[in-house]
Amino acid sequence: MKVLYAEDERQLSVAVTEILKMEGFEVTAVYDGQEALDALDNDYFDAVILDIMMPKKDGIEVLETMRKNGNFTSVLMLTAKATVDDRIAGLSTGADDYLAKPFAMKELIARLNSLIRRSSSYRHSTVKIGNIELDSNTCELKSDLGSLRLNNPEAELLTFLIHHAGTAYTAEQINDLVWNGKESPEKAELYVFYLKNKLRQIHAVVHVRIENDTYALCEGE
Amino acid sequence: MTQEDLAFYGEFAPKLQEIENLLMREIQAMLDSISADSETALAEHIKCRVKSAESLKEKLRNNGLPETARAGLENLSDLVGARVITHFVGDIYTVLELIQQNKSWRVITVKDYIANMKPNGYRSLHVLLNVPFGIGGIPDIDVEIQLRTIAMDCWASLEHQLKYKKHIKNTALIVDELKRCADEMASTDLSMQTIRDLIQRG
Numbered sequence: 238m239k240v241l242y243a244e245d246e247r248q249l250s251v252a253v254t255e256i257l258k259m260e261g262f263e264v265t266a267v268y269d270g271q272e273a274l275d276a277l278d279n280d281y282f283d284a285v286i287l288d289i290m291m292p293k294k295d296g297i298e299v300l301e302t303m304r305k306n307g308n309f310t311s312v313l314m315l316t317a318k319a320t321v322d323d324r325i326a327g328l329s330t331g332a333d334d335y336l337a338k339p340f341a342m343k344e345l346i347a348r349l350n351s352l353i354r355r356s357s358s359y360r361h362s363t364v365k366i367g368n369i370e371l372d373s374n375t376c377e378l379k380s381d382l383g384s385l386r387l388n389n390p391e392a393e394l395l396t397f398l399i400h401h402a403g404t405a406y407t408a409e410q411i412n413d414l415v416w417n418g419k420e421s422p423e424k425a426e427l428y429v430f431y432l433k434n435k436l437r438q439i440h441a442v443v444h445v446r447i448e449n450d451t452y453a454l455c456e457g458e
Numbered sequence: 459m460t461q462e463d464l465a466f467y468g469e470f471a472p473k474l475q476e477i478e479n480l481l482m483r484e485i486q487a488m489l490d491s492i493s494a495d496s497e498t499a500l501a502e503h504i505k506c507r508v509k510s511a512e513s514l515k516e517k518l519r520n521n522g523l524p525e526t527a528r529a530g531l532e533n534l535s536d537l538v539g540a541r542v543i544t545h546f547v548g549d550i551y552t553v554l555e556l557i558q559q560n561k562s563w564r565v566i567t568v569k570d571y572i573a574n575m576k577p578n579g580y581r582s583l584h585v586l587l588n589v590p591f592g593i594g595g596i597p598d599i600d601v602e603i604q605l606r607t608i609a610m611d612c613w614a615s616l617e618h619q620l621k622y623k624k625h626i627k628n629t630a631l632i633v634d635e636l637k638r639c640a641d642e643m644a645s646t647d648l649s650m651q652t653i654r655d656l657i658q659r660g
Contacts, residue, residue, distance in 0.1 A: 377641065383575055386642040430656070434648045438573070 238353055239263045241282045243273035243299065244315070245291045256342050262349070270294025274302055277310075283353050286345075288315045289327060297330050304331045311352040315340070366399045367442040367456065383439035390416065391435075394428050398454035402443070405451035425452075459508055466511035467527045473593045474508045474538055477601060480562060480589070481540040482506045485603070488556040489542075500549045502608055506540045528594065535586055535600035542605045547572065547651045550583050550605045557603060563587040566600065572610075572644075578633065579640025580614065582606040609643040 240262045244250040247268070254264045265280065267273045271293040277285070285303075287296035294302075300312055314327035314335040327335045333355075334348050362373045369380045376392040378385050387395065397415045406414070408422035411429070429452045433445040437458075446455045464471050482504065489500045509517075514537065515525045523529045530537055544550050550572065558565050569584040583605040591599045606614065617636055626632060 377638075383573075384641050385645040385648070386638065387645060427652070427656070430652045431649050434652050435645060438644070438648055440573070 238283045239265070239281065240349065241265050241267065241273065241276055241280075241285045243267045243270065243286065243291060243296070244288045245269055246288075253342070253345070257346070257349075260346055268292075270296065270299045273299045277303060277308060282310055283356070284311045284313065284349055286313045286315060286349070287332075288317075289323060290317050297326055300327070300330045300332060311356045313345075313348055313352060364396050364399045366402055366454070369436070369439065369441045369443065371395055371399070378435065378439065380439040380441050385435050385439060387435070390420065390424070391428055391431055394425070395432055395454075398432070398445070398452075402454045402456075405446070405448065405453040407451050411452065460510070463508065463511045466514070467508075470527050470531060470593055473591060477538045477589055477591075477599075478506045478508050481538065481601065481603070484560060484562050485540060485542060485557075488553070488560065491556070492552065500544060500553055502543045502545055504540065504542050506538070509537050509539070528596075531591070531596050531599050536602045537599065538601040540601075540603045541611075542603065543611050544605065544607055546654055547607055547647050548654075550607065553605055554583060554585065557585055557587075563589045563601075572606075575640070575644070578617065579637040580617065581610045581640065581644060582614065607647050609647050613640050613643055 238261070240257060242250065242254060242257070242264055244253070244266070245268050250266050250268065254266045257264045265276055265282070267276050269292045273285075273287065273291075274294065276282075287299055289296035291299075296314055300314070303310070303312070311333045312331070314332040315338055316323045316327060316335055317338045324335050324337075333352055336345060336348060363370050364373065365371075368382075369378065371378050371387070371392060373392060373396060376387045376389065378387050378392075378395065394411065394415050397411070408425040408429075411425035412418055412420050412422050415425070429445055429447070433447070436444055440458070442458055443454055443456055444458060446453050459467070459471060459475065467474055485501075485504050485506075489504075492500050509530075514527075514530050514534075517534065518525045518529055521533070523533055542550075542553055544553065554568065564587065566586040566588050569586075572581045572583055575581045585603045585605070587601050587603065588598050589601055591597060613636070620626065620629075620632060620636065
């Protein structure tokens, strides 16, 4: 996991960098806001730790520039004064979390891990059941015996049915719960039929059970 | 058959052409028995061909066999081939049933690459048939009928171009993209089938 650490207090920076390395992080240490932006331009990081008080550009400015440039890497902001205003400034600029100085090293590591876990689960979210898995980014549905590409509403519907496997829903409920009522029960019904045929095609060991106008994803072929 | 093909197949040429005609005639008759109306026809089109001398020689060479028509007849199963292109996936299985009921040949194997697609995304249904031959001491030969939808046919023709073009930039990307297209088309084929079933059910 690659982390960018921007902190102008050299001694603190050395200490934190060493501990993060011991924890298995790959750390790039920079000492002011401009260096931080240069590093972000040149490399990819899984997370960024920004001290709020830094020469040249402060943490808030760095964060603003990052987000303006379309960089949405998770950011943990370090605030010297643990004032409410400081924390709000950081979070409202787009920081994902903040930590007040002085902080316990353990807490920094825990927060960093939680940030990385969260962002990577967004990046690669796959849902699985039985022998099938659905990649929510690409909408690729595959089993050990085949694969198909779904369209977005199909993928949303299947994700929902996988998360609620075994529970039966009516077409109205599907429209409300999956699509916030923006589609229609008729569309829900059609899409359930699509999924039924598509799951069968890739030899899924789950199937769509249709009973008394309700639909559920169930075990078995 | 071209002049070159006739020369290569020699004494076998007329019989091969007869089998090609038989396939064409029987398949057309089977399809017409379900519907002769072009609106609801099972197949979009049918193609039959006798393998060209050039392509047969290449295949024999690749298989380490002598480059003669006899070696082809005795060892290979696609000297005569037919392709039936349907609109919908379901129609493929309807045609398959008709092929299995036909008395003009004996069905040897059915390879369903629609239910079990190839890793590159190829989808089609291949039926291997045995038909009487009786020329030059060869009692019978195997021929193949391939069944696929328009979408699968379109995909296969593009993939075929990739196979025979030696130097392509970004081959890995093209292979990945072809696989993605195959999966999207298969998905659409099934959506269309589902819609048609709903319309027909009324």
